[in-house]
Amino acid sequence: DQQVKQNSxxxxxxxxxxxxxxxxxxxxxxxxxxxxxxxxxEGPTFLISISSIKDKNEDGRFTVFLxxxxxxxxxxxxxxxxxxxxxxxxxxxxxxxxxxxxxxxxRLQVFP
Amino acid sequence: xxGVTQSPTHLIKTRGQQATLRCSPISGHTSVYWYQQALGLxxxxxxxxxxxxxxxxxxxxxRFSGRQFPNYSSELNVNAxxxxxxxxxxxxxxxxxxxxxxxxxxxxxxxxxx
Numbered sequence: 600d601q602q603v604k605q606n607s608x609x610x611x612x613x614x615x616x617x618x619x620x621x622x623x624x625x626x627x628x629x630x631x632x633x634x635x636x637x638x639x640x641e642g643p644t645f646l647i648s649i650s651s652i653k654d655k656n657e658d659g660r661f662t663v664f665l666x667x668x669x670x671x672x673x674x675x676x677x678x679x680x681x682x683x684x685x686x687x688x689x690x691x692x693x694x695x696x697x698x699x700x701x702x703x704x705x706r707l708q709v710f711p
Numbered sequence: 712x713x714g715v716t717q718s719p720t721h722l723i724k725t726r727g728q729q730a731t732l733r734c735s736p737i738s739g740h741t742s743v744y745w746y747q748q749a750l751g752l753x754x755x756x757x758x759x760x761x762x763x764x765x766x767x768x769x770x771x772x773x774r775f776s777g778r779q780f781p782n783y784s785s786e787l788n789v790n791a792x793x794x795x796x797x798x799x800x801x802x803x804x805x806x807x808x809x810x811x812x813x814x815x816x817x818x819x820x821x822x823x824x825x
Contacts, residue, residue: 603753635816642715642801642816643754688754698767699814701746701754 602626603691605702612709618676620705622689625670629691633699634663634674637686646687647674679709713738715817717802723823724792732787732820736804743785744805744814745777749798757800760785789822797824 604623612618622632630651635643649656649663649672656663662675676683689702716735724730736743745757756769760779768775774790783804789796799821803814 601753605753642803642818643814644816645814690754698756698759698769699744699754700756703753 601703602629603689603700603702605687605689605705607705608703609706609708612679612707614681614709614711615678618674618679618683618707618709620674620676620687620689620707622672622674622702623670624672624691626691626693626700627670628693629700630694631692632663632665632672633690633692634661635688635690635701636683637688637704643688676707679707681709681711683707684709715802715804715815717800717817717820719820720818721821721823723825725825726792726794728792730789730792730796730822730824732789732800732802732822733784734787734802734804734817735784736802737806737815740804740806740815741783742805743779743783744803745785745787746801746803747771747798748801748819749795754801758787792824794824797822 602625633648634646636646637643647658647661649665654665665672686704686706688704690699692699718733742761746754748754758768759766763779777787779785799819801819803816
């Protein structure tokens with residue numbers, strides 16, 4: 600049972616445009632969400648996070664939106680750059696647990 | 712500052728053999744996490760060690776085991792290898808307890824079981 604789902608395995612966006620990566624979750628106990636970026640042959644690196652007490656968190660070109668009623672979060676990258684081309688993982692955890700549950704990832708390709 | 716280091720980078724084994732993967736966390740980090748990334752699946756939580764103790768494990772059979780040494784480095788052992796154990800194994804470390812904060816990942820060890 601996949602508790603964190605990234606239904607789009609890949610996304611292609613033109614440079615300068617907005618990239619929107621989506622993530623859905625099923626466990627209503629999740630209260631902390633993170634996005635990781637992974638380049639080939641490297642481990643994932645932390646990108647941005649959001650607590651369930653917020654509905655938006657912004658860091659430079661990256662913004663994460665959380666819709667708790669829909670159990671949905673999204674990562675917006677504006678403007679997209681070729682260096683953003685990577686696999687993006689959504690992850691979630693529940694309060695007082697130690698497990699991060701990851702989605703299957705979305706491969707973003709930003710073309711010139 | 713050195714990041715999380717894992718060895719070996721690649722490992723090829725045959726069914727029934729044992730594999731040992733190693734991880735050195737960032738200096739000062741006491742928590743080490745192991746994840747498996749199999750083809751088509753997300754990162755699956757395997758094990759969490761903190762201060763030398765196993766704190767939690769994911770839904771994996773007992774043939775997946777490990778330990779954490781006094782210097783906080785860690786070892787993942789997979790016994791009686793099966794074909795489906797072929798995956799990228801990622802180690803991560805953090806300075807706090809629990810992974811709700813930032814995890815620092817290594818580059819992974821790719822295990823191939825023939």
